[in-house]
Amino acid sequence: MTFEELKPKINDILTNVSTLRDEKLQKICFLLNENIDYYDWVGFYFRNGEKEELVLGPYVGEKTEHTVIPFGKGICGQVALSNEPFIVPDVTAQNNYISCSPAVKSEIVVPIFVSGDNIGQIDVDSELRDAFTEDDRAFLEYINYEIGKLFLET
Numbered sequence: 001m002t003f004e005e006l007k008p009k010i011n012d013i014l015t016n017v018s019t020l021r022d023e024k025l026q027k028i029c030f031l032l033n034e035n036i037d038y039y040d041w042v043g044f045y046f047r048n049g050e051k052e053e054l055v056l057g058p059y060v061g062e063k064t065e066h067t068v069i070p071f072g073k074g075i076c077g078q079v080a081l082s083n084e085p086f087i088v089p090d091v092t093a094q095n096n097y098i099s100c101s102p103a104v105k106s107e108i109v110v111p112i113f114v115s116g117d118n119i120g121q122i123d124v125d126s127e128l129r130d131a132f133t134e135d136d137r138a139f140l141e142y143i144n145y146e147i148g149k150l151f152l153e154t
């Protein structure tokens, strides 16, 4: 399914009044994992209150032991500090990388902003090398912008 075909499905999930926020995020993980063949692991990490650490939220894919990631550690921890999307074409070329599965070859992490604050991120892993482009970045930024609205309402 193309990004453009997925966008209305994402909006349907996010605007459904009878599901909780985490259920919506979980459904988005499933939607992306099922409909984009190179999105092999899809999950969310969120800042743990005022602490400089990320905590794993809803995800789909292989179970990971990295449920808490300090700011600065791994790709996710770097994005928590840089506030910039990070595309990693080849994870073996990264020194500051936390491996969740040897099958993963490339990764993209895109921050979620609420009122200008970086509150968390979406993390997608692929078993293909060099899987992600600027189109993925733009698509995930679109999703995160819509997700950010959920955090304004509560």
Ligand code: SME
Pocket (backbone or CB within 6 Å): 041, 043, 064, 066, 069, 073, 074, 075, 076, 077, 096, 097, 098, 099, 100, 107, 123, 125
């Ligand atoms: N690879 C990430 C850790 C999270 S797992 O991909 C699920 C990182 O380096 O931060």
